Amino acid sequence: MTIDGGQRAAALAAEPLRPAGAQPGFFRGTVQSLRDIAAHRELLGLLVRRELKARYKDSVLGFFWTLARPLAMLLVYYVAIGKFLGAERVPGRETGIPDFAIFVFTGLTAWQLFSEIISTGTSSIVGNAGLIKKVYLPREVFPLSxxxxxxxxxxxQLGILVAATAVLGRFPTGSRWLLLPLALAVLVVYSTALAVLLSAINVYLRDVQYLVEILIMILFWASPIVYSWGLVESHLSPMLAQLYLANPMTQVVLAFQRVFWVSGTDEPTPPDLAGTLGVxxxxxxxxxxxxxxVFARLQSNFAQEL
Known part of the structure; x- marks a missing residue:
């Protein structure tokens, strides 16, 4: 060993040891975790780009499919269900939902974000097992990616929704836009919390990712996406209606509809929706x-379990 090499080794040995895992304690550990994630923000950006590239790998049209899927979905709901099956309310008919395609697509826009965060976030740790077993980094970056x-x-998809409202002459204006940031904040924070928690549990219980698929399907029909809040209110007692409204995704979907579903302005909505979203x-x-x-407590054995 050279003298220079020996000096470097001595200097390295003199450095204080730093634990590679998460710091204990609810408050101190939270601050340290946030610092670790902030220090690896460039890695987080790379993981997001990798996630997007992997989705359309070897595809000729690539990112175009991100546009094609919601466009096709909007067309199906507008023609097949709204027109052919009579789900849309037209002049001379009291039943149905006005601008049914916009109504459904608005709820689906919010729901697609929720379901994608939950499903991909749940399997994010297991899907990156090779990287986790090789090097230490804050594991939270995987569900966050x-x-x-x-x-x-x-x-x-939101851009397509806004464009569709403009094409149909139903572009939202005024104070209704104020609900969007609040609803989006609830959606992102709530779904991220579930994704972080489920991603850690899924390492130890691999059945979780399959259970999540079933629960997402059930929750879809437990939210007013293909039916209106007015139907729920008319068929449930006040107590059950409040229980139904306790679902955060129900509140988010109703808020999105309040913003973008201009034809449903006069339709019944829960009182003080903004206050409920704030809580x-x-x-x-x-x-x-x-x-x-919980994630920080469970992550210490990720490498062994994977």
């Missing part, structure tokens, strides 16, 4: 914090 990729796809946002932030601390 799923959130980032889902937000890119959501932005495309849900606070609860979701606490849930995200708790989910991260």
């Amino acid at each position: 799923a959130v980032g990729a889902a937000l890119v796809n959501f932005t495309v 849900t946002l606070v609860i979701s932030i606490v849930l995200l914090w708790l989910a991260q601390r």
Whole structure:
């Protein structure tokens, strides 16, 4: 060993040891985890880009399919279900939902973001097993990369929704837009909390990812996406209606409809929806914090379990 090499080795040995895992403690550990994630923000960006590229790998049209899928979905709901099956309310008929295609596509835009974050986030740790077993880095970046990729796809679908409202002459204006940031914050924070928690549990119980698929399907029909809140209110008692409204995704979908479904302005909606979303946002932030601390406790054995 050279003198220079010996000096470097001595200097390295003099450095204080730093634990590679998450720091204990609810408050101190949270701060340290946030610092670790911030220090690896470039890696997080790379993982998001990798997630998007892998989705359309070897595809000739590539990112075009992100546009094609929601466009096809909007067309199907507008023609097949709205027109042919009579789900859309037309002059002279009291039944149906006005601008049915916009109504459904609005709910689906919010739901697609939620379901994509949950499904891809749940399998994110297991799907990156090779990288996790080789090097230490904050494991939270993997479910967070799923959130980032889902937000890119959501932005495309939201742009199509806004364009569709303009084409049909139903472009939303005024104070209704104020609900969108609040609803989007609830959606992102709540789904991220679930993704972080489920991604850690899925390492130990691989059945979780299959259970999530079933639960997402059930929750889809438990949210007012293909039927209106007015139908729910008319068929449920006040107590059951409040229980139904306790679902954060129900609140988010109703808020999205309030913003973009201009034809449904006069349709019944829950009172003080903004206040309810505000309370849900606070609860979701606490849930995200708790989910991260559970994740931090479970991540120490990720490499061995994988």
